[in-house]
Amino acid sequence: MKKVLILGGGGGGAILANLLPEEEFEVTVVDRDEYHVFQPGNLFIAFYGDSVEKYRRPIRTLLKPHVKLIRDEVTEVNLNDRKVKLKGGKSLEYDYIIIATGANLDFDAIEGNREILESYGDFYSTLENAEKLHKTLKEMREGRFVIAIADPIYKCPPGPHKGAFLSSTLFERMGVDVDVVLALPFPHAYPSKTISDIIEPELERRNIEVHTFFTVDSIDVEKKRIYSLEGEELEYTVATVIPPHEGPEYKVEPSEVKDDSNYLKIDKYTCLIEGFDDAYAIGDCTNAPTSKSGVTAHLQAEVVAERLQGFDAKYSGRTNCPLITDGMGLFIISDYDHPPIPVRLSRFKRLLEDLFVATYWDAIRYPELWQPIFHAYFEATSPAKLGERGW
Amino acid sequence: MPELIKVDARGMACPGPISALTRAYRKAKNGDTIEVLATDPGFKPDVQAWVKRTNNELIELTEEGGVIKAVIKVTGKRG
Ligand SMILES: Cc1cc2nc3c(=O)[nH]c(=O)nc-3n(C[C@H](O)[C@H](O)[C@H](O)COP(=O)(O)OP(=O)(O)OC[C@H]3O[C@@H](n4cnc5c(N)ncnc54)[C@H](O)[C@@H]3O)c2cc1C
Numbered sequence: 001m002k003k004v005l006i007l008g009g010g011g012g013g014a015i016l017a018n019l020l021p022e023e024e025f026e027v028t029v030v031d032r033d034e035y036h037v038f039q040p041g042n043l044f045i046a047f048y049g050d051s052v053e054k055y056r057r058p059i060r061t062l063l064k065p066h067v068k069l070i071r072d073e074v075t076e077v078n079l080n081d082r083k084v085k086l087k088g089g090k091s092l093e094y095d096y097i098i099i100a101t102g103a104n105l106d107f108d109a110i111e112g113n114r115e116i117l118e119s120y121g122d123f124y125s126t127l128e129n130a131e132k133l134h135k136t137l138k139e140m141r142e143g144r145f146v147i148a149i150a151d152p153i154y155k156c157p158p159g160p161h162k163g164a165f166l167s168s169t170l171f172e173r174m175g176v177d178v179d180v181v182l183a184l185p186f187p188h189a190y191p192s193k194t195i196s197d198i199i200e201p202e203l204e205r206r207n208i209e210v211h212t213f214f215t216v217d218s219i220d221v222e223k224k225r226i227y228s229l230e231g232e233e234l235e236y237t238v239a240t241v242i243p244p245h246e247g248p249e250y251k252v253e254p255s256e257v258k259d260d261s262n263y264l265k266i267d268k269y270t271c272l273i274e275g276f277d278d279a280y281a282i283g284d285c286t287n288a289p290t291s292k293s294g295v296t297a298h299l300q301a302e303v304v305a306e307r308l309q310g311f312d313a314k315y316s317g318r319t320n321c322p323l324i325t326d327g328m329g330l331f332i333i334s335d336y337d338h339p340p341i342p343v344r345l346s347r348f349k350r351l352l353e354d355l356f357v358a359t360y361w362d363a364i365r366y367p368e369l370w371q372p373i374f375h376a377y378f379e380a381t382s383p384a385k386l387g388e389r390g391w
Numbered sequence: 392m393p394e395l396i397k398v399d400a401r402g403m404a405c406p407g408p409i410s411a412l413t414r415a416y417r418k419a420k421n422g423d424t425i426e427v428l429a430t431d432p433g434f435k436p437d438v439q440a441w442v443k444r445t446n447n448e449l450i451e452l453t454e455e456g457g458v459i460k461a462v463i464k465v466t467g468k469r470g
Binding site: 213217 | 406433444
């Protein structure tokens with residue numbers, strides 16, 4: 001039996017654990033939280049007022065019975081000695097390790113960011129903070145709701161846009177005169193010009209005020225102003241600033257496997273940590289040059305599951321990030337060899353996204369049953385196939 | 392001491408070389424020089440727009456063998 005240790009029971013870790021056949025692998029998952037969180041749920045809580053319970057499940061109930069779960073915090077990983085230390089004092093050994101502890105959001109990196117998080121909530125960090133943001137927004141009668149970004153590398157690149165679209169609908173439903181302001185570090189309304197050209201008319205139609213080349217430098221909570229690195233400033237009534245993200249805070253030996261943002265340096269195809277053949281990293285904790293998304297974590301988990309079973313699987317860099325408004329949606333589709341392809345907003349794609357959300361818990365618990373369906377979808381919508389024709 | 396900060400954004404499309412430049416810019420101070428290498432063709436107009444908006448100086452913008460090189464003198468940072 002090969003001993004596989006998976007750090008993190010989020011999107012990437014849970015799917016990988018469930019994909020490994022119990023006849024061949026002895027699988028242990030370590031997570032510090034009791035619950036697995038469906039992070040896109042933050043949006044539905046913050047802007048539709050959904051309940052927190054809808055978007056979390058005890059990790060234990062998502063893992064197959066043969067997968068062992070340890071509830072503890074990882075404090076040190078030594079890849080040279082194949083040892084992992086936990087806060088509770090335990091030390092674990094392995095034949096193969098997969099690091100899948102996600103990204104850390106650093107609310108202390110930007111002056112004023114923790115204060116605005118505590119005052120208003122947000123739609124990125126926790127389900128409870130999303131609930132708090134919903135309450136804040138429901139009390140607004142006028143003024144400016146600003147969504148801004150502190151670093152261009154954050155999970156779910158269309159997340160802030162979804163926040164802008166869904167909040168504008170919320171204010172419309174409330175019948176209040178609140179302006180939605182979206183400030184982005186990019187040259188256009190979206191990092192990719194192709195996608196930007198598609199969504200700009202929709203942003204305009206909804207009177208969402210877009211500021212480009214705006215990367216948050218600091219927040220003055222007294223004056224209620226956000227200052228950008230590029231030298232501009234914005235006034236807010238209520239604001240949320242997506243904080244800089246980082247890889248694991250805990251110590252990893254050898255330290256060279258982390259980059260200067262603590263992300264684990266991996267081979268972008270195999271997900272092997274640089275210099276090792278028994279250690280992988282998947283999901284939001286890596287430096288892979290693709291979007292930090294649940295789809296990435298899922299596809300990388302499949303690649304690692306294959307590789308552990310002796311197959312030469314590779315991750316293509318495929319993304320499928322949904323950008324939704326209240327009634328429409330599109331998917332941002334790209335891979336390592338293709339920039340985002342042209343895609344149209346449609347009602348059908350919004351419903352497809354609703355379908356993905358509805359299947360989420362089942363797809364985590366039984367990835368092997370959903371695999372053929374997802375594979376057919378990814379194949380039919382691959383950038384190589386759709387190319388310039390678009391979708 | 393002014394520093395030379397090198398940013399290799401070759402092969403990066405999304406979020407793109409401007410994002411790599413932005414990250415380097417956060418750490419830079421006035422007087423430093425940032426040199427960016429990129430292959431994304433959108434980088435040329437984007438970096439021109441960026442220096443204008445941020446009040447920095449574009450000292451060099453060249454393209455050779457599909458690689459775009461931009462050299463920026465940092466002058467626009469607030470104190
Ligand atoms: C608002 C929002 C909307 C999004 N929308 C989408 C979307 O529509 N589509 C999409 O594909 N993606 C979306 N994402 C991104 C997606 O949620 C993440 O990319 C995905 O969850 C990454 O999976 P992961 O396994 O790498 O990390 P996570 O799911 O974050 O899991 C990490 C796990 O590790 C555990 N952990 C962390 N540190 C430790 C430690 N030291 N010790 C023990 N355990 C630890 C955590 O408790 C957690 O359970 C969205 C994200 C947000 C915030």
